[in-house]
Amino acid sequence: MISFQRLEFNKWDILSGLIDENLIGNGGSGKVYRVITKKGQRVAVKSIRHEQKQGHGLMEKQFIAEVKILGGIWHNNIVKLLCCIRGKTTKLLVYEYMDKQCLHKWLHGKKKGLTTQVLNWETRLKIAIGAAQGLCYMHHDCSPPIVHRDIKSSNILVDSDFNVKIADFGLAKMMASEGDPETASAIVGTFGYIAPEYSSTRKVDAKSDIYSFGVVLLELTTGREAVTGNEDMNLAQWAHKHQREGKPAADVLDEEIKDLSYMEAMITVFKLGLACTLSSPSSRPSMKDISQILQRCSDNNHMSSECQ
Structure with missing residues (x-):
């Protein structure tokens, strides 16, 4: 021991x-x-x-x-x-031990009869901020930086007050340097959360985590699962298709919590999820930028133009 x-x-x-x-x-x-x-x-x-x-x-x-x-x-x-x-x-x-277990249960458990409670927007934003701060610490404050490699809603745990802790580091790697992504010998990550470049390069770096975190942001805003068995595209692909077709972002937001007073914030976080899941890794924001945008949304609950 x-x-x-x-x-x-x-x-x-x-x-x-x-x-x-x-x-x-x-x-x-x-x-x-x-x-x-x-x-x-x-x-x-x-x-x-x-x-x-x-x-x-x-x-x-x-x-x-x-x-x-x-x-x-x-x-x-x-x-x-x-x-x-x-x-x-x-x-x-x-x-x-985290009393409330994982975010996946709270976002998707109602359909499966695991919970009757629906997470309101303020709680979802608090969870997004907490998870972003944990990842920001790993990517920017650890030396060498740490890449988690399996960020998903079931690896984001919550306590009785919905404070967040990131868990399950079985796939994490200490990165020798940011410019030298580790090449994974076995497939890592979870279908629906894996960055598209992984299938061709087998390389995993901080931008891979950002893609996965973007999928979590899309889950938080749309209420949809990363992958549903009866559909031919995952959540990130579905969200980008919606945007390409020029449809309003408001149409995809979770109907159970849609509220005019939070609409701008929800759209901002949805668009941030789209930015995180761009197919080009270099186009994705850093964890520091993501954390700051989410924090601004929280600080400004009535969502002035600062949170656009």
Whole structure:
């Protein structure tokens, strides 16, 4: 067990909590449990198993990447890694627990019966700003810069007050320098969020994260999912097609929260999502610019011309 701060639990507290009734997620890289320690602290435990030798190398790399990055950074909008536990066939990452789980559930869960609540615009904007600040820190304040590589609404977590933390750094890479994008040997990211240049170059850099974040901004403003099974185009393609056809941006905004007093802000954030998902990486704004635009929208709730 390697801890990154003083803990009030031991590895047996964690291991005894890895039971089916505590399971809250099951993703590509492992299962996630909510564990309550003897002292009543709630933590999220990500379990990565590697019984098959075939995938061991990649899993080991993902585990080491996540531990190195999260153990070494501290930011309000990045999930805290409390400790990690290594075993022969399983590795465990123990994080702070986020009560409200992920943004994807809050944006799209109503259709699936997971929630009855609709996130209002102010909450959505707060989430966009928090996630942008976390990414801004990774891209501009870390040395070397960190690229997440799998930004999506299910990796943006929220607490009981809808404060945001970015999670799941299994695919993140420390970048040697901004001018030297890492070339990925295996496909990384999630369909619908992957930047188009990735398929031809297999290169991932900060602009790839910005594309993925742009898709999240389009989700926040339109209420649509990044990919829906019965459509022949993903959300970014659909939004750009809408714009090319000269249709008003107001037509695509989420009907459940459309409100005249927030219309300008919603359109601004929708257009920012379009800018982030431009096919040319060099045309996309930086995370600093994105963060500033979102903050201006928030500061100016009645949306004067400053937020155009």
